[in-house]
Amino acid sequence: MASVVGIFSHSSVSVPVKDKKLLEVKLGELPSWILMRDFSPSGIFGAFQRGYYRYYNKYINVKKGSISGITMVLACYVLFSYSFSYKHLKHERLRKYH
Amino acid sequence: MNENLFASFIAPTILGLPAAVLIILFPPLLIPTSKYLINNRLTTTQQWLIKLTSKQMMTMHNTKGRTWSLMLVSLIIFIATTNLLGLLPHSFTPTTQLSMNLAMAIPLWAGTVIMGFRSKIKNALAHFLPQGTPTPLIPMLVIIETISLLIQPMALAVRLTANITAGHLLMHLIGSATLAMSTINLPSTLIIFTILILLTILEIAVALIQAYVFTLLVSLYLHDNT
Numbered sequence: 001m002a003s004v005v006g007i008f009s010h011s012s013v014s015v016p017v018k019d020k021k022l023l024e025v026k027l028g029e030l031p032s033w034i035l036m037r038d039f040s041p042s043g044i045f046g047a048f049q050r051g052y053y054r055y056y057n058k059y060i061n062v063k064k065g066s067i068s069g070i071t072m073v074l075a076c077y078v079l080f081s082y083s084f085s086y087k088h089l090k091h092e093r094l095r096k097y098h
Numbered sequence: 099m100n101e102n103l104f105a106s107f108i109a110p111t112i113l114g115l116p117a118a119v120l121i122i123l124f125p126p127l128l129i130p131t132s133k134y135l136i137n138n139r140l141t142t143t144q145q146w147l148i149k150l151t152s153k154q155m156m157t158m159h160n161t162k163g164r165t166w167s168l169m170l171v172s173l174i175i176f177i178a179t180t181n182l183l184g185l186l187p188h189s190f191t192p193t194t195q196l197s198m199n200l201a202m203a204i205p206l207w208a209g210t211v212i213m214g215f216r217s218k219i220k221n222a223l224a225h226f227l228p229q230g231t232p233t234p235l236i237p238m239l240v241i242i243e244t245i246s247l248l249i250q251p252m253a254l255a256v257r258l259t260a261n262i263t264a265g266h267l268l269m270h271l272i273g274s275a276t277l278a279m280s281t282i283n284l285p286s287t288l289i290i291f292t293i294l295i296l297l298t299i300l301e302i303a304v305a306l307i308q309a310y311v312f313t314l315l316v317s318l319y320l321h322d323n324t
Contacts, residue, residue, distance in 0.1 A: 056130065065139045070128065074186060077124065081188040084117065088108075089188075 107194050107263065122192045125179040148175065155311065162217075163318060173202070174311045181262060181303040194263045199255035207251040210318045258310055265300045272296060 037043070059069035082089075132141050152171045156164055177193065184191025192198050231239055272293050279286035 052127070060130070060140050061138045063138075070140060073128065074183075077183070078186050078188060081121075081186070081190060084190070085188050 107266075118190070118192060118195075121190050122180075122198075125176065125183060128179065129175065159318075166318060169206075170311055170314070173206075173314075174307055177258070177307040177310055181307060184262065184266070185297070185300065185303070191262060191266065193258055194266065196255060196259045199258045200251070203251040203254040203258075206314055207254065210314075211247075213318075254310065254314065258306065261306050262303060265296075265303060269293070269296060269300065 038046070055073075059065065059072070129144055130138075130141050132138075136142075137145070148171060151174060152167060155170060155174070156167045159166075180191060180193050183189060184193070227236065227240060227243065272289065276286060276289045276293060279289055
């Protein structure tokens, strides 16, 4: 993922590319690439912001956005909540001995 | 059975307490803001709904009451989205926790009371005695009115908690009853029907938000104008 500065909501916001994208990194360089990433709080927040706008611009911010743009988010939310409640739910399996 | 029934109301934790904070912060992601006049479909729908509800809510206030419009509209949006997200399977609804509802109710109610006392103290105190009471009844009635005033935030919080929690519990119970009956008795389609009807009625959890904000509005209105 290209490293950017500033608010990144669409591509005409001019940003410098700091280093290579993940798919262009060779396998031997992977540990050094991971260490070069910005893991400060603002860096992590920037990563979430970029991810959010990537999804938003692809599925919701289009001329004829359908309902699947938001149902995908809700389905992921259901799976996320399921993973939290798995601990309680595993007692309800249809087995003789729990 | 007992442990399972209430297990979905435990606040989810990752290694401590805070996963509930993440779940409370999730609804704003579904409500995009925009600086353009013409937006995508999601933003347009939401803006139309917000305009509708805010116009409906704010017409009965005077200028001073309308300074609260941002607070009240964001309150109704938050409670509405949180309750509707809680209808999804396996999800956790923060408004089932009494702590959160008290944290919402007490500051808002206290704000309206203090606003009324600061501006028109005589009008605010006059609420404690309805017009036309016979004279020997006055001391008792003042006490009763004071209690009814002080119980307003408690009523707001407990009303919201109890309604949402009761709805979720009922859905759990009827769902597990359906699963149990499906192997025993096939005219358990009646029970499945009850679930469907209960779910649609439970989408009148949104009406509960109306109730919440409206009672808050009523108290604000009374404290400001009368």
